[in-house]
Each structure stands twice: as structure tokens, then as C-alpha cells.
Amino acid sequence: MDQQLKKTVHDNMASYIDRLSSLVRIPSISFDNFDQKYVLDSAEAVKKMFEEAGLKNIQFLTPESGRHTVYGESLTSPDKPTILLYAHHDVQPPMREHLWNTKPFEATLSADGERLYGRGTADDKAGIITHLAALELVRASKKDQGPNLKFIIEGEEESGSAGFAQILKEHAALLKCDAVIVADLGNFARGTPSITTTLRGMSAVSVELKATKAPLHSGSWSGPIPDVGQVLCRIIANLTDGKGNILIPHFEDGLVPPTAEELASYKSLGMTEEIFRNDGGVLSETKLLVPEDEILLANWRRPSITVTAMEVGNRKNAGNVLQDSAYARIGIRLAPGMDADRCTDLLVDFIKQQVPFGITCEITTEDGANPFVTDTSHPFFKLMSESMATAYESPTKFIGCGASIPGAELFRNTFGNIPILLTGLEDPECNAHGENESLYLPDFERGILAEALFFEGLS
Missing domain, CATH: 3.30.70.360 (Alpha-Beta Plaits)
Structure with missing residues (x-):
């Protein structure tokens, strides 16, 4: 591993956390019964980050709902592969606010400094920062020898991605790519790098x-x-x-x-049943519906x-x-x-x-999303698996996920059978969609490093 790259990621972690915290402060809930002004504010904040990162051709791709998806690009050469980087800037409602130990829309470090609490920390504003940080790292190390990178940050994933199919259809030429990284999933456990290969619809x-x-x-x-x-x-x-x-x-x-x-x-x-119960906070009296x-x-x-x-x-x-x-x-x-x-x-x-x-x-x-299964035989999966294993210093696992990412199947329908790599920074303790959502910061650091190593590998 490039030790200088690893050191650079570590030295910049305070900046990455600050940028993530600024996004968490915006209550960008994309459900109709919440004020949609904040979703627009969130899109503007992402746009500003794109500008600060030096992205070009920055624009809003706006569905009928008016919730902006934000696009930007950093292109190097037609001879280099083009990777489309997906995340979303909208979030779930805070649920029962009285059960939060911190303010839902104020990013708060845990006492041991290992977790960052706040709605959207893990799902999925950390994905945005991961993509931007990896871009900055590969441009600093490889200049114009790195891959072409296109960013698409959706504004209504949590409310079902109702307009995302239309966005992809209308802008297919703009978004054309050789592979997609969907940074909206997670790891099987803390410190265990994982690539998701199946999703439920x-x-x-x-x-x-x-x-x-x-x-x-x-x-x-x-x-x-x-x-x-x-x-x-x-x-x-x-x-x-x-x-x-x-x-x-x-x-x-x-x-x-x-x-x-x-x-x-x-x-x-x-x-094991013990791990599953502990991760899910299942009460000891509650029996599971299936054997271990x-x-x-x-x-x-x-x-x-x-x-x-x-x-x-x-x-x-x-x-x-x-x-x-x-x-x-x-x-x-x-x-x-x-x-x-x-x-x-x-x-x-x-x-x-x-x-x-x-x-x-x-x-x-409501609009539904079909299940998703991907073929991992493409060399990009091998490179991502190796990059993650290097960054985490642990073997990469190929896992399934019970959740749904509507965009995954939509990308396939738009671009055909290209590699769609499902990664992310959630873990069993992050409590995405529930109260006290949090991000495990050591894996945030490793995730940034892994994506940067992947980009360097494509160089």
C-alpha cells in the first residue's frame, strides 16, 4: 500500500468530518409531508462542495418532484475508464426525537471519538464525502492519469427514487460510463470490508x-x-x-x-443468533422466526x-x-x-x-424497486476487492443485503451489463433509518482510502 496515501487520508480526517457535519446539519428529508426547502438547501451545499473540489459541468438534474439530483464531473482522457459515482443527499425523518441521545441534525462525536452521530452520517452523506475525498486524493497523486469520474448525488432516494429513472433516461449520454460505484450500502461488520452482490426489492x-x-x-x-x-x-x-x-x-x-x-x-x-440479536437489539424474550x-x-x-x-x-x-x-x-x-x-x-x-x-x-x-443481483466476474470487482482488503487490512467479503437501492437496477436498465459495485459505510451498529444513527469513523477513513486505491489501480 502507498503509505503516503494512507497518511494523507489520516491527516485529512478532521476536514472530511467537518464537511460531513456541515451536510448533516441540513434536515434534507425528502418525504412530501416535510419542508422540501431543506432538500434544495442540501443540493446547493453539495453543488458548492463540487465547485470547491474543482468539478466541471456542475448542474442540477431535476425530476418532477423538484428535488435536485446534483451532477458534476472530473474528466481526464477518453482513453481512461469512466466511473459514475453515486450517493444521495436526502435522508430519512428523525423518527422519535425523544429517543435520540444527541440532536438528530447536529453531528456529534461519541465520547471515545469512534462514532459520529446524526441523521445521514452513515446513510448516505458519508458516501458523498468518500467520493469527493477519493477524487482529491487520486488527482493529487496521479494528476490527469487517473480515471474519468462523474458524480451523481440523488435527492429523493429515501422517498423511493420516483424521478430517478426519468433522470437517467433523459441524461443517459451525459452519464455514460464503464462502471458505477453505489456508495449506499455497508460492511458485514465493523472492520470487515464488504461488496454487496444482491439486494431485495x-x-x-x-x-x-x-x-x-x-x-x-x-x-x-x-x-x-x-x-x-x-x-x-x-x-x-x-x-x-x-x-x-x-x-x-x-x-x-x-x-x-x-x-x-x-x-x-x-x-x-x-x-450466529447471538451476533444477530446483539446487532439488531433484539430483546432476549423475543424468539426469531428462523433457525440460526x-x-x-x-x-x-x-x-x-x-x-x-x-x-x-x-x-x-x-x-x-x-x-x-x-x-x-x-x-x-x-x-x-x-x-x-x-x-x-x-x-x-x-x-x-x-x-x-x-x-x-x-x-x-408507491413506486417499487425490483431486486438486484450482480455478476462479480468483471476485473473491476477484483480490483475493488483488493483495494478494500488493503485499506482495511482484512479480506473483502461478498455479501447480500435485505435493503433496496432503486438506483442499482435503474443503472443496469440504462447502461446495460456494466459493473455496478455496491459499497458503503453502514455497519450493524449504525442504526440507519432509526434513532441515533451513526458512522463508524475508522471505517470512514478506510473506505476513503479503499476508493482512492481503486482509482489509482485504474490509472
Whole structure:
């Protein structure tokens, strides 16, 4: 390894953390019920960083939502490979702010200095800084001998990437590349460099049941009138059996099982029930739905259904009321081989068939993302694996992921069968999407070094 490069990364860590912290301060939540001014502010902040880094052709690529994706480029020579660097600058809501130990939108170092807390630290504003830092390092060491680098920083990944397909279609010539690095995933464990090779797809529906025009006194009216809260619970319970297996007919048609090589790779990771429980904060009394040797399979290669929100009345103002309506948002995760649109339609039809008593049922759907599987035989995967192993001083693992990155499949649909390298800086303790999200700073440093080594290898 280039020891000078390693030293340069280490010496600049305070600057990288400062830049990341400035992005974390912007509450760029891309959900419609939040102020979208901050997403635009975040895009402007990324644009300014691009300008300071000397990128050219900087521009906003804006979908119908108005949430800017930021583009910039640093080109060297047509003879060099072109790498498209993806991350996103929007974030999830802070969730229950009273459960945060720090302010969600104020980057805060842990007492031991190893973790940086704040919404977006790991998912995914660290990805932006990683790309920019690696660019600066390779330009300093290789000048114009490094690869061509194009940056695309999305503004609505967390809300489903609804306009990203249109951006890629309209700007395919601008974004043309030989490979993509999607810096929005993570490592199997702290200090274990990982490249993700499979992603689950996702979709979601919102269900609202209504039985009366307004809430009613429960003593005066309950009994003859069905309780929409109980009806909704029964519908949700009918989606799966006691082990979480999905009961919707034909839902899993087309499911592609993992290969023998993939199964061997999963086994080599050494996942145990104790590790999984500890990483997920699973209460000791809670039993898992699968045995220990199926944990990774259930998480990476099987579909699941999750109730992500539910509302019947209001917890803080609960009274003796027969509620007029009940609401739930139901998310589905789809394993390789499954189709998001088809599975969403099956879910909607199944729910409608379960609604009793003539209760009004309104269902709205969200844009889904298909599962993703990549072929790791291209030399770029070998180079990235070697670069990460060198930076982390630990062998690189090829892993799956139960989450979804809509852009991964969209890149393939746009550019064909080019290498799409899924990397990132999340770890089992980072709590992305939950309260007290954090970034493990030693891996932040190693991740920057790994990407810089990869760029140098392409030189």
C-alpha cells in the first residue's frame, strides 16, 4: 500500500468530518409531508462542495418532484475508464426525537471519538464525502492519469427514487460510463470490508378503512358497528402465518434460490443468533422466526412483509371512542426473481378480498424497486476487492443485503451489463433509518482510502 496515501487520508480526517457535519446539519428529508426547502438547501451545499473540489459541468438534474439530483464531473482522457459515482443527499425523518441521545441534525462525536452521530452520517452523506475525498486524493497523486469520474448525488432516494429513472433516461449520454460505484450500502461488520452482490426489492401500500362518517361514543354505538381497528388487524394478520411466511397466493412465484457458491459464502461469514440479536437489539424474550443457519437467507434471499406505520385514533389523546377510520402502511421486501409491480398488485388484491362488512377500503400504492443481483466476474470487482482488503487490512467479503437501492437496477436498465459495485459505510451498529444513527469513523477513513486505491489501480 502507498503509505503516503494512507497518511494523507489520516491527516485529512478532521476536514472530511467537518464537511460531513456541515451536510448533516441540513434536515434534507425528502418525504412530501416535510419542508422540501431543506432538500434544495442540501443540493446547493453539495453543488458548492463540487465547485470547491474543482468539478466541471456542475448542474442540477431535476425530476418532477423538484428535488435536485446534483451532477458534476472530473474528466481526464477518453482513453481512461469512466466511473459514475453515486450517493444521495436526502435522508430519512428523525423518527422519535425523544429517543435520540444527541440532536438528530447536529453531528456529534461519541465520547471515545469512534462514532459520529446524526441523521445521514452513515446513510448516505458519508458516501458523498468518500467520493469527493477519493477524487482529491487520486488527482493529487496521479494528476490527469487517473480515471474519468462523474458524480451523481440523488435527492429523493429515501422517498423511493420516483424521478430517478426519468433522470437517467433523459441524461443517459451525459452519464455514460464503464462502471458505477453505489456508495449506499455497508460492511458485514465493523472492520470487515464488504461488496454487496444482491439486494431485495421493495414496494409499499397505504390502506385506510372507514366505517362511519366520524368517531362515535364507544358506549353508545359499539356492538352493532364493526370496529375498523380490529378489522385492519385481522387483515394484516392474514398476510402471513405464525412464522412470517407470506400467505398471498403466487406471491413468491419466480423466486430464485441462492447458488451453492452463494450459500457457501454466506456460511463463511459466521453469522450466529447471538451476533444477530446483539446487532439488531433484539430483546432476549423475543424468539426469531428462523433457525440460526437461515438468518442470512431470510434477511437477504426471502421476501417479507412489514407494517411500517399504523394509526387508529391517537395514543396521547386516547378516549372511549369507536374510531371512524384505521390506517396502515404495509411494506414488502422482495427477493431476487420477484417483480415489484406484480407483487404489489397481488398484495392489493389480497387485501381487498379480506375486507368484510362492506367497510370502505382505500389503497394507494408507491413506486417499487425490483431486486438486484450482480455478476462479480468483471476485473473491476477484483480490483475493488483488493483495494478494500488493503485499506482495511482484512479480506473483502461478498455479501447480500435485505435493503433496496432503486438506483442499482435503474443503472443496469440504462447502461446495460456494466459493473455496478455496491459499497458503503453502514455497519450493524449504525442504526440507519432509526434513532441515533451513526458512522463508524475508522471505517470512514478506510473506505476513503479503499476508493482512492481503486482509482489509482485504474490509472
